[in-house]
Amino acid sequence: MDFRLSSEHEMIRKMVYDFAQKEVAPTITEWDQKQEMAPHVLEKMAEQGLLGICVPVKYGGQGMDYISLGLASEELEYVDTSLRVVLSVHTGLCCLTLLQWGTDEQKKEFLPKIASGELIGGGAFSEPGAGSDFASMQMTARRDGDDFILNGEKMWISLATKADVAIVTTRSLLDAEKPSQGLTCFLVDLHSKGVTTGDIHGKLGVRAGSTGWIAMQDVRVPAKNMIGTEGEGFKITMSAFDNGRYTVAAGATGLIRAALDASVKYAAERETFGRPIMEHQLVQAKIASMHLNHEIAQLLYLKAGWKKNMGMRNTLETSRAKQFATNASFNAASEAVQIHGGYGFSDEYPVERFLRNSKGAVIYEGSNEIQTLIQAGYALGKRRDKPLRCELPAYDEDAWLEE
């Protein structure tokens, strides 16, 4: 077993690190304080090819593997969570859902513009009254000739006001035996008549990102934009979460590292009782814990990424990775604030932003309580992965690089 990253992966990691440091890091505090997304971020990420990093070249992507997606997520969130969120929803939720569940025609028609970043994609799943209990979601889709008419509202949607298109889960079969069996996904043009969007302000964290709501009133969507079959929406949404959640796990790993590096730097400079605080054992204990948790978090998400590369179902691994990394990042950020003392309580240092950002990931993309239930299901033998009609394709270098 070789635990080393390939030279290709190392170069990708360095490139994304350099990109984020140069393009975003210098002004992130300012945009976080403004509670706005810097206007250049999406364009620059698209230019660099990040938005389609693991999408096959023939569909407009860069042809890299799923581990590359994880590494890029880690390096982006090292600077700020808002950057990684772009990859989570555009690439993880939107592109990979199309790659997994789209027909050949849909992939050819929709993916190139999205993977290249010409269109920004998102995933619209949760609603004001439906988060963890996703099967109870209410947005409807009613068949009308060659179209469906969508009505309802989605909330807590990343890139709500920035995305051009989104995978939207609706309830189209009102008489389904179980609520989860009545759901259907569509790729919706968010510039369609009847779509309105807005930003949510006053968030605790990810303030330099875009989070908002999407309302649909009699929005007409062609039936050919249905992703998967009618009634398959719950499975498709859960698959989407396997990919979004993976990037959250990887990103949180970057946040642990950011908290660690900030703490080490500060602990080397700050002196108390006549010596740098890094020489005090309680500070060392905090830093050692961050260091260990970063390693564990990285191993967990890389294993999930490896399983994706192999075409193996990875719901359990992704759940573990997401839960561990996000909990650990929240702890790391909290301890980083503690190490910084009074200065940690001010935005003069980045650690307070890390702490505010870290809390979101414990809640979204499947709360960590839900992750516990998922893992308990596997552990108790009550949950077994049944084959899906469409699986996330295994990474095949030749196929991914084919033009």
Added chain:
Amino acid sequence: MKIVVCVKQTVDTAAEIAVEQGVISWGDTPLVLNPWDEFAVEEGLRLREAHGGSVTALTVGAESAQDALRSALAMGADNAVRISDSGLEFADSLVISTVLAAAIHKLDEVDLVLFGREAVDSNAGVLSAQVARRLGWPSLALTAAIPVLTPADKSIEVERMLDRGRQRVRSSLPAVISVVKEINEPRYASFMGIRKASRVEIPIWSLADLGVDSVQPGVAWLEMSAAPQSDVACEFIEAVDEAAAAQTLVARLREEKVI
């Protein structure tokens, strides 16, 4: 145009450097492409894009130096060559310049050689001039812009950075140029470049391949030791105004026998 960019693998400037038992150590911090060389690679790529041709990255070093070449390839360089030989273990710039000049001869019909202004580990900044001298080519050091390049006429005009202002110089080609950071903004590695860089087999040339007999350095490193630690104390001069503060400062400097 055939362009060669000489690059070096160096320590990251953010690394903590220590000397342990006479050996320099930088811990686990990875080595990097010399930051100044990124500007040189970028300029080579821009000139290729404008005038056609190829860019070859060239380095002297052990196996780890391959990473510097792969970085250049990932940015978009077409080829890379590494020079490595046991006889180069204690090489100084006199040796390195001999070896680089031989390699440039071997690459044949090179129009332009680019260097970053200096390596961040040695800060000497003399290698480009030494290579130019050995090749018998013009040396255009500290170039901040290349406003005119006419390959057909084998002519180039550059703006060299001076302490104050710039100097515009015309030269024939081939020439050796060292660049400063004002010349461009280096691009990031592209995914396509990364893919190519990770797969390409980089040829290794020995001294024998270059037709170079053993070379002796002009400088021998007798001893390496860490800089002496010094305690730094900061004293704030309190005064009613700047004039009074200046007087107090002068008095303190006299007391400390600084002036």
